[in-house]
Amino acid sequence: MNQTPHFGKLSAGIIIRDPAELRPHPLVKDLPRWAKDDPRFYGLCDDIRDNGIKIPLQITQDGRVLDGETCRQAARALQMDGVPCVIVPDDQATETVLRGLVRRRHLTKSQLAFLVVPLIQPAFEESQRRMNWAKKGSQTPANSIRREDYQRLTTFSVAEYAENMGMSARFLQMARTLLELIAANPGPHEFELEVDDKPVTRTMMLKEWVILRLFDAESPQGLTEINKAAGYFVSCWESPGKRVGGPPKTETRQMELFEQTFKTEVVRWNYWASFDDKQKLSFFKKVQAHASSLSPTQVRDMAEYHEVMARTLRNAAKQAVAEEAA
Numbered sequence: 265m266n267q268t269p270h271f272g273k274l275s276a277g278i279i280i281r282d283p284a285e286l287r288p289h290p291l292v293k294d295l296p297r298w299a300k301d302d303p304r305f306y307g308l309c310d311d312i313r314d315n316g317i318k319i320p321l322q323i324t325q326d327g328r329v330l331d332g333e334t335c336r337q338a339a340r341a342l343q344m345d346g347v348p349c350v351i352v353p354d355d356q357a358t359e360t361v362l363r364g365l366v367r368r369r370h371l372t373k374s375q376l377a378f379l380v381v382p383l384i385q386p387a388f389e390e391s392q393r394r395m396n397w398a399k400k401g402s403q404t405p406a407n408s409i410r411r412e413d414y415q416r417l418t419t420f421s422v423a424e425y426a427e428n429m430g431m432s433a434r435f436l437q438m439a440r441t442l443l444e445l446i447a448a449n450p451g452p453h454e455f456e457l458e459v460d461d462k463p464v465t466r467t468m469m470l471k472e473w474v475i476l477r478l479f480d481a482e483s484p485q486g487l488t489e490i491n492k493a494a495g496y497f498v499s500c501w502e503s504p505g506k507r508v509g510g511p512p513k514t515e516t517r518q519m520e521l522f523e524q525t526f527k528t529e530v531v532r533w534n535y536w537a538s539f540d541d542k543q544k545l546s547f548f549k550k551v552q553a554h555a556s557s558l559s560p561t562q563v564r565d566m567a568e569y570h571e572v573m574a575r576t577l578r579n580a581a582k583q584a585v586a587e588e589a590a
Contacts, residue, residue: 278320280346281327283339289328291361295379296479297334300341309338320348322360330357331364355394359387366429374487375478377435380426381443384436388425438487445494446471449501466501470494476528 298305312335321332329336330352339347352360362383365376426436449466474494477485539547555563 277350278348281349283336283347286327286329286336288333289330292333309341312338313342317347320350322352323349325351330360355390358383359390362387372484373432373435377439381436381439384426388422442491449498
């Protein structure tokens, strides 16, 4: 049954649109979001059900959501017929996304920097074009900058623009370094995996690994630690001999790495489930080839580790079924 929202008198500029007819803008399509089974998403749905959507979605004229995509998804989950929206001019799209991210107080400084770095330069250029428009004395949009602010704003640099947005220059630089490291490794991954008939590159794997650690719901890692770990991975690709390494520095750190490996495997499972039998067989052949380079003792120990892991997962599955049936 559809939920029909009850809106009072709408403020000027606010319109009502069907959330089913809206789509995320390409600028926000790949941003990390809460899963549909995440308690935080359930909480958002409950709040919208009880109180409605208080802050209108920011959308383009053609119905692309710039800010408020998670609320749109919640509205769809609630089967709402309409959500409040405000139309944003196309020449302010990037800056709108940027400002929306900055307002998200639940993001850590590392998460925010990682998300906004690709947006800062184009958003700055958008603002400069509007200022140049004002300088020429042309008719400016209603929501453009005020003419009296022009002299002050024309002296801004990109760095000052970011600082005025409330973003840390140190975190932004760490995020740039990390993104440059990710982009600099476009080569094929060692296992030659494919998704949708396209090869999985090191860039794809490294970015997925970074996002998994950076946006972990329970214990998100910071950019300083992630940069160090990502740099080590890249050095391993360039010099495979480093993988052997020395003894663990601390047992705690090694335990964290094993836990992270399992979380990564969970994320990768969707890829594995899409493989056909031929692709799976190809993967196991590669595993066998890698295993042949290990000592018999290492192979036996790894096999035992995976047998224990399999038993643990089977027991967890049985317990989940029992609890559901209770």
